[in-house]
Amino acid sequence: MKIMILCFGGWSSSLLGKKIETGLADRGRKASVTTCSVELGLGQMKSFDVILIAPQVRHMAGPIREAGAKTGTPVLELSMDEYSGKALDKLLDRLIAAAKLESGN
């Protein structure tokens, strides 16, 4: 599963990215997480299976969802607790569900 987290500089989300990769691996799924700023990520969406919007850039959810609709990529908005890792399991559930819907796994 190729996941992209959209945030500001890309660094703040890399901590979460590692948690997601480990968490999904524990559930028997291979995943790679890339982080990117919203502006640069808008043009790369078709290379990913799921797009996650960090809460601090949720004001850009509109344009991100539009771009996701164009490439058919599911877009999930992260809550504060999901982003900080407090609600990691819930986030992993959502990711797996989104991937299932897309590929019909």
Next chain:
Amino acid sequence: MDRLNKWLEKSFLPVAGKVAGWRYMIAVRNAFFSSVPFVMVGSVFLIVGFIAIPGWDKIVAPYLGKILNGFNMTMGLLSVWIAIAYGYSLAQQYDLNPLVGAMSSLMGFLVVAAPLKDGNLTGTYLGGTGIFAAILVGTFAVEVYRFFTVRNITIKLPESVPPQISASFGALLPILFELIVLDVITNWLGVDIPGFIMKAFTPLVTAGDSFFAVVFIAFLVALLFYLGIHGWAVVLGVIGPIEMANIQANAAAHAAGLPMPHVLTEPFFAAWGSIGGTTTAGALVIWLLFCKSKQLKQVAKLSVVPSFLVNVHEPVMFGTPTVLNPYFFIPVVFTYPILAAITWIAMNVGLVTKPFIYVPWSTPEPFYPWLATGGDWRAVALMFFNLAVALAIYYPFVKAYDNLLVKQEQEGNTESVSRDQ
């Protein structure tokens, strides 16, 4: 407090979203980000040329011109990078060929801003002073491209022609139109577009360096962070180009031995305000390390490295959380503008050198203020002073919140309810 939170979320936030989501703002931010590596590289040469280590300037003096070439060919060409990246991003947003967008944006910019003189391109507006012209001309270039493409106004070639060739003809008409318009205006009618733009924007740029402006910007950014929105992501579309142009102007003035005109630059806010992260979250993290509640101790542990190594404060912002947390409204929203006020005063009375070297915002303090001012130790002292002010402001609120959480944790314990989700 609750009503304030609700109003901020319902009325203020959507406005911020609309502004930030405007495709031209996205393109400006994109251009800004794309130019950063070149600006940083240019800064390396500036540091080598000007770092205030005793005696260094004498060693460097015979080579200074050659050393500054690295700066001149990067920062000195700032508008060129902006023109390219802006055109690329705007075209990409319209699902047009982004390379064509970039190249026609650059072509238009050069026609308008770098007229030929004795066979050479004029360099006056290729640095920081041409940024607004680059954005305006880039907009024109891509909008023309889009207009022609959407209405299918192209030269139609016979079916038998290979696709690559007919594709290149697709961009021909908009580029021709763009060139004719800009050439006539600049070359035949003699209108100095970048000069005119400079004059029009000068009051705005000057106003940007005012006390009110820097305090207001800091306040706005901090308020957005209180809402859990990245304040700089919203504001950078408008402020970013001005800040870049300002720091380049400061560097050029410094290189020429002239007084530096600007304070509104990225290091102004980042080095002396974003200590440990925007809203001076570093002060919060420091106090969290002394907190008694288990939850806050945990947040402190997770936040120390991001805050103090790379000035990233999302962990402490979302972990405490400070977002929409009434306990933290005052310190989160008001510390940052107060520090901006202090820094503005210090720089404008000459206590601290104005920033003229661009280093990444993730540069750990205290290196950040030292590098950004070419090695002014007083800049570092100011940073520590600001941190002390921030610590004083944050203290009572962190203490009150810690007391609340300790109480909740104790009550939770007696009911034997686990607080972990």
